Amino acid sequence: MKKEILDSSRLGESYIKISHDSGLCICMYPMRSFSTAFAIFGTRYGSVDTTFRTDNEPDFITVPEGIAHYLEHKLFEGEECNAFENFARTGAHSNAYTTFDSTAYYFSCSDRFGENLRTLLKFVQEPYFTDENVQKEQGIISQEIKSYLDDPGWKVFFNGLEAVYSNNPVRINIAGTTESIKKINKELLNRCYSTFYNLNNMTLSIAGNFDPDEALAVCDDLLKPSKDIGLKTIIPDEPEKVLKKKVTEKLYCALPLYQLSFKMPNLSGRECIKQSHIYNIMLDSAIGNFSSFYSKAYDSGLINDTFSAGVFKGRGFFLPIISGDSREPDLVSEEVIKELYRLKKEGIPEEDFEIIKKTTYSELIGAFNNVGTVAKAMFNANLNDISIYDNFEMVSSVTYKDITDALEQLDIENSSLSVIEPIEH
Amino acid sequence: MTAQCKPFIAELISERKDIIILNNEYNRREITDNVFFTSVTDKKFKINKITVCFISPLSEDASVNAVIPRLLTKCNEKLDTMAEFNRRLAELYSASINWTVLADTDYQICELSAVVLADKFALNGEKISEEIVGILLDCIFSPYFENGFFPQGSLNIEKQNQTDDNDAEINDKTSYSYLRAFEEAFKGEPAEIHWGGTNDQVNRITAASALEAYRKMITSARTEIICVGESSFDGISDIFAKAFRLSGRCPSVLPKVILSPTKDEVRRVTETLDIEQSKLVMFFKSSGRYKGKYALIMVQLLYGGTESSKLFTIVREKMSLCYYCFSRCSSVKGYLTAECGVDAENLEKAEKEALNQLKEIADGNFTDDEISKAKLFITNALLSSRDTVNGISSKCLSQILYPDESFPIGTEIEKYNAVTREDIILAAKAFRLDTVFILRPGSEEKAE
Numbered sequence: 001m002k003k004e005i006l007d008s009s010r011l012g013e014s015y016i017k018i019s020h021d022s023g024l025c026i027c028m029y030p031m032r033s034f035s036t037a038f039a040i041f042g043t044r045y046g047s048v049d050t051t052f053r054t055d056n057e058p059d060f061i062t063v064p065e066g067i068a069h070y071l072e073h074k075l076f077e078g079e080e081c082n083a084f085e086n087f088a089r090t091g092a093h094s095n096a097y098t099t100f101d102s103t104a105y106y107f108s109c110s111d112r113f114g115e116n117l118r119t120l121l122k123f124v125q126e127p128y129f130t131d132e133n134v135q136k137e138q139g140i141i142s143q144e145i146k147s148y149l150d151d152p153g154w155k156v157f158f159n160g161l162e163a164v165y166s167n168n169p170v171r172i173n174i175a176g177t178t179e180s181i182k183k184i185n186k187e188l189l190n191r192c193y194s195t196f197y198n199l200n201n202m203t204l205s206i207a208g209n210f211d212p213d214e215a216l217a218v219c220d221d222l223l224k225p226s227k228d229i230g231l232k233t234i235i236p237d238e239p240e241k242v243l244k245k246k247v248t249e250k251l252y253c254a255l256p257l258y259q260l261s262f263k264m265p266n267l268s269g270r271e272c273i274k275q276s277h278i279y280n281i282m283l284d285s286a287i288g289n290f291s292s293f294y295s296k297a298y299d300s301g302l303i304n305d306t307f308s309a310g311v312f313k314g315r316g317f318f319l320p321i322i323s324g325d326s327r328e329p330d331l332v333s334e335e336v337i338k339e340l341y342r343l344k345k346e347g348i349p350e351e352d353f354e355i356i357k358k359t360t361y362s363e364l365i366g367a368f369n370n371v372g373t374v375a376k377a378m379f380n381a382n383l384n385d386i387s388i389y390d391n392f393e394m395v396s397s398v399t400y401k402d403i404t405d406a407l408e409q410l411d412i413e414n415s416s417l418s419v420i421e422p423i424e425h
Numbered sequence: 426m427t428a429q430c431k432p433f434i435a436e437l438i439s440e441r442k443d444i445i446i447l448n449n450e451y452n453r454r455e456i457t458d459n460v461f462f463t464s465v466t467d468k469k470f471k472i473n474k475i476t477v478c479f480i481s482p483l484s485e486d487a488s489v490n491a492v493i494p495r496l497l498t499k500c501n502e503k504l505d506t507m508a509e510f511n512r513r514l515a516e517l518y519s520a521s522i523n524w525t526v527l528a529d530t531d532y533q534i535c536e537l538s539a540v541v542l543a544d545k546f547a548l549n550g551e552k553i554s555e556e557i558v559g560i561l562l563d564c565i566f567s568p569y570f571e572n573g574f575f576p577q578g579s580l581n582i583e584k585q586n587q588t589d590d591n592d593a594e595i596n597d598k599t600s601y602s603y604l605r606a607f608e609e610a611f612k613g614e615p616a617e618i619h620w621g622g623t624n625d626q627v628n629r630i631t632a633a634s635a636l637e638a639y640r641k642m643i644t645s646a647r648t649e650i651i652c653v654g655e656s657s658f659d660g661i662s663d664i665f666a667k668a669f670r671l672s673g674r675c676p677s678v679l680p681k682v683i684l685s686p687t688k689d690e691v692r693r694v695t696e697t698l699d700i701e702q703s704k705l706v707m708f709f710k711s712s713g714r715y716k717g718k719y720a721l722i723m724v725q726l727l728y729g730g731t732e733s734s735k736l737f738t739i740v741r742e743k744m745s746l747c748y749y750c751f752s753r754c755s756s757v758k759g760y761l762t763a764e765c766g767v768d769a770e771n772l773e774k775a776e777k778e779a780l781n782q783l784k785e786i787a788d789g790n791f792t793d794d795e796i797s798k799a800k801l802f803i804t805n806a807l808l809s810s811r812d813t814v815n816g817i818s819s820k821c822l823s824q825i826l827y828p829d830e831s832f833p834i835g836t837e838i839e840k841y842n843a844v845t846r847e848d849i850i851l852a853a854k855a856f857r858l859d860t861v862f863i864l865r866p867g868s869e870e871k872a873e
Contacts, residue, residue, distance in 0.1 A: 010546070011471075033469035035808045082742070084732035091801025093809075094732070110808035139745035146702040147748060147766050150598050208812075252698050254592030290511035298507060299578065304586050325593075355512065359519035362542045366519075369471045370813055423699060 008389045011368060015378065016212065017387070022223035023199035027378040028215060029207040031371055037113045037208035038375040039215075041124050042104030044203075044383055045196035047174040048235060048316050049101070054195055055230035064183040065169065066141070066176015067192045069098040073137050074189060075105065075124055083123035092116045100170050101315040102383055108372060113210045114218055121204075121222040127193050129186045138181055145175050152253040152420045156323070160259040160418030163244040167236035170317045199226040205379040208371035235266065235316035242416040250423045257420040258329035260322045260336060262410055267318045269384050274394045275406075276311040277360065279320050281395075282403040283309040284356045285348045286340065287322070293339045302332060315383075320410065329419045340412050348407065350400050360395050451821055451833070456666035459676030460648040463825070464658040465817050471546060473554050473654030474814045475561060475661070476538040478822060479646040482680055483533045483615040488587070488622025489630050489638040494524035494535050495583040496575050496635070501560070502567035513560070517553045518542045522564060528620040530682045530757050532826070535642065537565060540814075543655040554656055558664065565643065566668050574632040575639075588624045598704055598864060599749070603764060606706035606862035609694050611685055616758060643669070645677045649825055653817045682757050682827075687712045692860045697867030703769045707779055708860040711759040715855035718756035718830050719840045720848035724856070725754035725761055726799035727786055727849065733798050735782035735791075736763060744778065746771050757827050761856050769865050776861065787853040789846065796846065803841050807834045 001021050007014035015029035045068050053060045076083045076096070087094040092109035094116075105124050109116045148154045158173055165171040175181070206215055242263045267275055287293045287309055297303040306324040313319070326332045367373050374388070381388045453463040481490065504510040514520045520541040527534050539561040544554050569576065595601045604619070611617040621627070650665055652658040687710040711721060722730075729736035729752025740750040750765035763779035785791065810816035811834065824831040832840070 031469070033467075034812045036805075036812050088731065088733040088798040088802065091798070091805040093802070093805060108805075108809060110805050136745050140741060140748055143702065143746075143766060143768070144748035146768075147599070149701040152596050252598075252700065253596045254594075255589055288515075290508045290515055292508070294511075295506065295508040299582065301582055301585060304589065325589075355515045358548075359515045361548075362518035362546070365471055365542060365546050 006387045006389060008392065010392055011365070013368070015388075018216075020199075020219060020223060022219075022225040023228065024219070024223055025203045025382055026216075026219060027203065027205045027382060028212045029374050029378060030210065030212060031208050031374065034209050034371050036108050036110050036371055037206065037210035038106065038108045038371045039117055039120055039204070039206040039210075040104045040106040040375050040379045041120050041204050042102055042202060042379055043196050044101065044201050044315075045103050045192075046099050046101035046315075047172065047176075048169045048314070049196065049233045050169045051236065052195060052231065052233040054232070060232075060234060063188055063192060064176065065172045065180040066174075067184055067188060068103050068196075069175045070137065070141060070181060070184050071189055071193060072096045072098045072103050072105075073141060074129060074134065075127055077128060077133055078123055078126060079128045083119060086119040086123070087116060090115050094120075098174055099314070100174065100317070102380075104376075104379060106375070108208075114214045117206075117215060117218045118222060121218065124197070125222070125224055127190070127197075129189050131186055134184070134186050134189060141175055141181055142178050145173065145178055145181075148173065148175070150251070152251045152257050155249060155251060156257040156259050156418050156420045159247045159249055159420070160261050160321070160416065163247040163416040163418055164242045164261050164263050164319065165317075166239055166243045168238050168317060169235070170314070195229070195231060198229055198231065199223060200228045201231055203379050203382045205375045205382065207374040207378065238266075241414055244416060246417045246419070248419045248421060250421050253420060253422050255325040255327060256329045256422065257325045258323060258332055259418040260333050260415055261312075261418070262320045262412065262415045264318050264320065264411075266316050267313070268315055270386050270390070272313055272318060273384050273386060273391070275318065276313045277391070277394050278398055278402045278406050279311045281353065281356050281360055281398055282348070282406045283311075283320060283322075284359070285352045285403060286343050286407065287336060288356065290355075291352065293335070297332070297335060302326060302328060302335065329417070333417045337412055337415070340407070340410065344407055348403060353400050353403055357395065357398060361392070364391050364395060451824065453825065454662070456650075456662050457669045458674040460650070460665070460669045460674065461825070462650045462652075462662040462665060463821050464652040464662070465821065466655070466657050467653070467817070468655055470653075470655045470814055471543050472540060472814060473543060473652070473656045473658075474538055474540045474818060475558060475658075476536050476651045476818055477561070477565060478649040478651065479535040479642045480532050480649065480679060480826070481642070481646045481677075483528055483531055483618040485622070485626065486638060487528075487533050487618050487620065488626035489634055490533055490535055490642065491526045491621045492580075492583050492587050492627065492630060492635065493639050493642055494526060494537055495586060496579060497537060497564045497568050497639075498522045498524045499579065500569045501563040502569055503563055504560070505569045517551075517557055518547060520553060520557045522557075522561060526620050528616070528618065529826070530755065531615040532679070532682075533618075533620060534822075535646075537561065545655075558661055562664065562668055566672060568639070573636075575635050577632055580630070580632060580635055584627050584630055587621055587627050591619065591621045591624055591627070598700060598702070599764070599766065602704035602706050602862060602864045603762070605694070605696065605864075606708055606762070606860055609692055609862055610708040610710070610760065610860040612692075614683060614685060616683075616685065643672045644675050647676065647679045649822065651818050651821050653814045653821070684713045685710055685758055685760070687857045687859050691858050693863075694861070695863040695865060697865055700864070700866050702766045703772055703866065704864040705763075705765050705767060705772055705775055705779075706862045707763040707776065707858060709761040709763075709783065709856035710859045711761070711852070711855040712857075713759065715852045717844075717848060717852060719844045720852035721756045721759070721761075722754060722803070723796070723799055723841070723844050723849050724786060724853045725752050726802060727791055727795055728752045728761065728783055729763060731799065731802050733795065735785060736765070736779065739782055740765060740775060740778050744774075746775050746778075750775075757830055760859075772863060772865065780858065783853060783856065787850060787856075789850050791849075793846070796849070800841055800844075804838050807837055810834070
């Protein structure tokens with residue numbers, strides 16, 4: 001078993017990273033002046049992971065969309081009682097979430113941390129699926145999917161992904177579709193559970209006011225050693241070009257919503273995180289809120305406070321995105337593209353780049369203000385095989401040349417515009 | 426394994442401290458006429474937040490009041506363009522000057538806040554907190570004017586943004602349904618008024634009326650300045666006191682929150698839109714029939730406030746009718762809700778079961794275990810609020826606005842623990858159905 005202490009001289013703080021004998025990676029960040037502790041137990045398994053194999057299988061298999069999310073719902077249900085009930089006995093707040101590339105179960109508490117950690121480790125490691133309880137969940141998840149279909153923010157985003165990607169499962173709603181979830185049964189859930197909920201594929205991340213000795217003792221007691229089964233997942237090959245240049249849908253909303261996405265090659269792990277910092281700094285320097293573009297567009301009423309630019313990234317996808325709402329979404333897209341071409345020719349002001357680096361550093365520091373944010377950051381960092389403190393070094397090492405290269409490499413024509421237009425009412 | 430870890434862990438952590446529940450930890454004082462200053466210093470935070478809250482009764486001035494903070498947070502007399510203003514904030518390590526306007530019971534609260542990294546993290550020893558306080562003060566007391574008024578161009582933009590925000594309530598169907606139900610439940614009362622007023626009122630704002638509203642806000646609104654963060658905030662109260670005195674304070678009294686009567690007949694409102702999922706929002710009112718805040722909130726927790734509640738375990742988990750099914754309440758206005766998203770064919774079933782589950786509580790059909798879980802939940806939530814700057818700020822404001830209803834955390838926990846089964850039953854019996862709002866799929870019409 002390997003133990004590391006990772007520290008940050010900037011923050012004056014440290015955390016422990018342990019490769020536990022069971023196969024699990026454990027990250028612990030004591031923050032003793034806080035009142036609460038936050039623990040996440042999660043797996044590198046998300047909605048994009050529909051095609052996979054292990055050493056026990058001869059070939060890759062593809063399963064219906066929505067299983068990662070379905071499992072997230074089902075794991076709370078135990079043979080004797082629901083995990084929520086166990087957390088309720090201590091007053092802890094618990095929940096879970098599924099993203100494109102991970103699923104996480106968490107609790108936060110101000111007392112009885114050890115008991116809550118026991119509950120967390122037990123329920124995630126002890127699935128209980130029956131034909132009846134699997135069927136029952138369909139109704140609940142179906143309602144969840146329907147609520148998203150009425151949400152213009154959700155739809156502009158997913159329509160945008162569908163327009164960019166031809167084959168990548170990131171284009172599908174994380175919860176699946178009302179059709180795909182009908183194909184999910186107990187056998188499929190068991191198969192995906194045993195494949196992805198292997199401790200070698202998982203991380204336990206704890207931050208806040210807790211006793212690391214106690215946490216380790218609970219882990220020693222409850223973690224079931226897992227053999228590395230050689231899990232491999234693949235994202236289907238993707239054409240270089242976007243599938244559609246524009247997609248439009250009508251929903252009930254006040255103003256049109258837009259999302260302009262620039263297709264780029266996939267990245268993963270440390271390189272993905274590093275490039276996301278570079279592209280975020282580049283976009284903020286180019287069209288951020290003190291740029292000449294932003295002032296002109298805001299003062300003319302073309303954009304408003306909803307305008308944002310950033311990188312949507314994860315295992316198997318890397319997509320700079322500009323979004324917001326506007327009366328003239330097509331004009332926003334045209335003006336952004338025009339500005340990016342202008343800056344490619346004339347260059348981003350170097351002093352703006354230096355300011356944005358400082359703001360990025362500050363935002364990283366600010367993230368250590370909250371136990372839940374720290375726990376999530378450690379969890380996500382571990383999924384990408386980096387330390388949370390690596391972000392400081394990555395940001396401080398970004399150069400002006402890096403962002404000019406990033407702008408140069410951005411294939412502006414290889415972009416797609418998603419618009420939600422209001423239904424008249 | 427544990428024995429091997431101990432040396433590493435001992436190096437990392439200092440002696441364990443007990444959790445200290447503090448009473449009277451907020452240092453609040455009046456610094457000039459009806460302007461109060463509260464500060465909470467907590468070295469665990471890495472940022473500082475200074476919030477100036479202008480509190481006035483909800484009225485026909487809601488619209489113009491909502492536009493003022495938008496104007497004040499874009500620039501000021503010294504940083505007189507948005508680009509220059511945003512650039513300076515970015516140079517101050519991504520400091521921000523924000524606005525929030527909300528409706529809380531019968532009040533409209535217009536907040537201007539500054540959030541800034543603690544000085545100790547500045548790379549070159551800059552005094553960033555001091556400068557950001559200066560910028561915030563300039564925003565409030567030295568706004569950018571042209572010929573003595575807010576620039577017409579800026580005013581037009583922010584009026585447009587306000588009407589857009591008012592219209593955008595429909596984007597989120599869950600929150601739209603709640604707001605519509607709220608409007609119907611409190612029709613004819615100040616609480617009915619939306620935080621942003623109405624679009625007609627926004628469109629009637631002129632440069633003169635905006636100036637008048639701005640002057641009224643800084644001279645007469647009840648003002649609470651709440652500072653939370655790593656800093657000691659020394660000297661800031663004096664700076665604010667001087668600025669407010671110079672503005673010429675002539676404060677008005679904030680009226681007490683009105684008790685809302687329960688309608689004799691349940692008001693039912695249905696709206697249709699071309700949507701996938703129906704929304705059901707039910708408003709119950711207590712109307713003073715029971716006055717104990719802590720028992721009222723215990724009812725809400727048992728009914729639909731946690732994952733162990735009746736609405737979650739029965740309507741969602743057992744009946745599989747919905748993905749979300751919860752309740753919220755206000756002890757100050759005396760209301761309780763039941764809210765869910767369901768298929769249209771299950772609306773009646775969901776409404777019937779929501780009524781039934783409240784009756785179960787009023788009939789005493791809940792266990793000691795359920796009470797205990799609810800008390801533990803609220804204790805955890807109260808203690809958790811001390812772990813974020815926003816949690817502490819909100820708690821401060823709640824204690825300040827509703828001193829008969831909100832106390833320091835330690836006292837609140839004691840009061841919740843003192844609630845008995847009989848208190849909960851009496852409180853549940855006090856709630857009567859007042860309003861039902863339904864949003865359902867269909868061609869657009871409003872039916873009543």
